[in-house]
Amino acid sequence: MAVPISQAWTVATYVLKQKLAGRKKYPLVLMLEPLFRCNLACAGCGKIQYPAHILKAELSPEDCFKAVEECGTPMVAIPGGEPLLHPKMPEIVAGLVARKKYVYMCTNALLLKEKLHLFKPSKYLSFSVHVDGQREHHDFSVCREGGYDIAMEGVAAAVAAGFRVTTNTTLFDGADPNSVRAHFDELMVAGVESMMVSPGYTYDKAPDQNHFLGRAKSRKMFRAILSNRKKSWRFNASPMFMEFLMGKKDLKCTPWGMPTFSIFGWQKPCYLLQDGYADSFKELMETVEWQNYGTESGNPRCANCMVHSGYEASGVNYTFGSIKGLLQTAKAMFSRYDDEGAQRILNDWKPAQHGPLVQIGTASAASAKGELQSVSGD
């Protein structure tokens, strides 16, 4: 089981209550961004480019608690910026845990080991560590040599101290599916509870505008990665969302599924797109013209989006939308997705050559080839 039963039960009863109340639009996870400053400067990130006075600003614990009550979701993710740079993060997390919210504190884990003693293990708290692949891939993705080793030290310390630890991997064009699979193996050996994986979004403000995956390539890559699964892999994502990534299911975006609150207010419409801010959650829900968002809307800003913040809630809604959805999800939970075609894609995949970074592509491909054989023979 990728999440504790108590959490799965809380989420299931929350969703069913919304459905019984006849609500068409309800959120699943609050994305709480208490600050934008970060101790990394990743090329694919469009979240941290602000003037210094904005980067120094932060939400108070009271601001955070008010937002959580307003929105009412059973789960709260705390991205940023880097949350561990917020001096009151332990207080914020403790307050959310006291409110019985399932908290995913998203971190690059550079500071996790040294700040771990400020937090208490709880079934309500999980450190969601951002690791973008095997060592070289992660280090290049976060533009910091040695970043992977520090993050994995943080993971090891948190696992040893009895915390729930999950991971979050974002893939851009140039990702190597063989290496991603080997990365999953490494994370499971490191003792993480479960993993999340998602394609990167075309952030307008990301310094790098040349490595965004189109939907067709995303589906091909995720089919290669997520088919022929190892029994040991545990994922922290709706099975229907993962089928969507693999191209097995068509889902429409649920832009209100993971609303975002930051120092600017409630972000319209979603975690990824900025089209203004509302001062209350109610105002957000009532004033956004939701039909203008989602890939099917024709909005060019949504065109290639397959990101979990838009589609994870769609997967959950699909599950709880019909008996068929429930049955398909139950089946998906036990499926390894045997797929010879996917195996061929893996075998034939040519790792991208990053200009002078040939060494990285070659090394990863060589090691992954060896690991791949054990994957397929499992």
Next chain:
Amino acid sequence: MATDQQESAKIEQLAHHNPDELEHAAGREREVLEGWVPELATEAEVREALEKAFDYRGDVTITRKDGSKIEGYLFDRRSGTSLADSFVRIIPTTEKTKVNVAYGDIAALAFSGRDTAAGKTFEAWVKKYWEKKSAGEKNIQIEPEKLD
């Protein structure tokens, strides 16, 4: 939110391809806005310039028609039917408040602060990495900017 001009690469791509069939998604055309002082001669120019100011990731300076100035980060805009009922929302550089300014009250706009989203491509990082590596450096990284 970007203007159509800024999104032209994506719009052009989508004119010819179904998004579900794209292998690579187009990125964003970069405009150099830092230092720009738009004309604001017509209502259309005012709206376009403020849309770009909303999208801009540096501070701007607004001069009101009464001569007072406000410098800060323009984090939101609400577009109404006229310039009088449209307004921008700004967090000033020196205060932790949110200030509203009606479009109709704006005499001048300057993209005065540094564009914090400009530059630093992945290619630039890779190039820098290999330069530093061949010079024997260790722990190579892009440092986040110092805030003080």
